[in-house]
Amino acid sequence: MRSKLKLSSILFAAAMVVYVANVLGILFTVVLNSISKDWFRGVFPKIFTGDWYRYVSRDHDIGSLMFVTFTVAFLDVLIALAVAFPAAYVLARKEFRGKGLLLSLFLLPMIVPPMAYGIPLAMLCYKFHLAARLSGVILVNLVPIVPFMILILMPFIEQVGTNLESAAVMLGAKRWTIFRKILVPLTVPGILTAGILSIVKTISMFDLTYLVAGGNTQTIVVALYADAYAAGARPPQAVDALAVIYFLTAMICLLVALKFVSPTQMVFKLK
């Protein structure tokens, strides 16, 4: 029994080491490649340079990429909150006919992968002349975020007891006052969780953005894909330099997010 237990912990540790080593290997290769020259053999490069970053900043409008990426992320969070919070409130508090059906409909955009509904969605964007525009990119990125937020916010709203609200109603408070003075302050942790996770998700959302973004409405990850796709058009180290810029952006947001939430909240939550 004892030796069996030991074997399992060795296997577990070994597998985790292999996994972590490969993830770190991938990330460090990208970073080292982007700051080195003539790294054809050997464990580490011998010549270091900042040339590829200068190349990338000539090649791309990094400012515009950052602006689009963060504008889309922040505006989407604000719009999604405005849409998701009231819905999460009703779904958390009220019982009504068809609630189960409505909930599973809201889950659908989280379960159906973006590539499956993204193409018809992109065609609609072309039809209504939203494609290659910032508004189009913002609109399509709402699709996975709104259901995600509803799902995260619901338990937070359920936790706020109905007593406070009933008391406020008895004291003559209006709905808007209850919302502003009771619900929002007590669900700040939920709003933060939902907001931060959505920002991280939107920054790394490739599929949907790629299908509707155009030249100057590309986010960093879409520009990175375009560069990697056109391998040969520019030095691979320059592609890696852009990869590092994306990596740092996403990583900083992830680290901020992990200050508030646990990693298990970032995947689809099972009931």
Next chain:
Amino acid sequence: MSSASKSGSKVLLAPAIAFLVLLFLYPFAYGLYLSFTKADGGATFANYVRFFKDPWDFRTIWTTLWISLPITFINVGLAIPFAYYMRRGMKGEKTITFFLIVPITLGAVLISEGMLSYMGPRGWLNQFLMAIGLVHHPVRFTHNYLGVVISLGLSGFPYAFLMLLGYVSGINPDLEKASQMLGASKFQTFWKILFPLMVPGVAIAFCLNFVMAFSVFPSAVLLGQPSGPTRVIAIAAYQWAFEKFNFNAASAISMIMAAIELIVITLVLVWRGRMYKGASIVGKG
């Protein structure tokens, strides 16, 4: 509450329902409509007939299944014992989950770009494998089937693992204690008590992992051979839409893609239904 305020609260659902209809259901219906129409608007089945008659396109179904099914089984199959092992928490759990969430957060594009160098013929992985004498020539990990499968493993495994971890740690630990007090071995406890209770979670983890793998796109292009062995169905749909600008054909492929995913999900849920009935009997007995 008065009936006025009751109906008033339903109004709060309106924005979310409008969102769902306009940005999800309507595009889907539009795609369905396009898939059954000709470019000039007449009704037709031609888009579907063309797909199934064209071996170059029809083959993408098998190509994609051949990529997505094995790696889904591997991801979920590995995630079950690992989640089981970590169900009571452990030292270094935060560090482990952090490294698991990184590939999910960074996404397929960055992982693919990194794998191209790291797993390339002169990359660290091949240098290491040759240094320890495991292989004598560099292994080809990229620009083939294997590369796409590895990238799906790197992002799919943590996804399945983190999902199941949340699920397993929610199972009442008393059940396990009771089973062991009654003399069941560790394996019996897992196989007869915990696993049946995990089945609903395993089923959903499998479904989500499968649909993600089945709709693989960026890594199939960057890490695979997008004009051959890794020409997945999403590439076919993309090419018809944005290279040939035939939205009707592209919509048909999107619908076929969704239909196959639906079929696999249904099969998994049927399996869950069978397993779960057994589980409740075990739980009560």
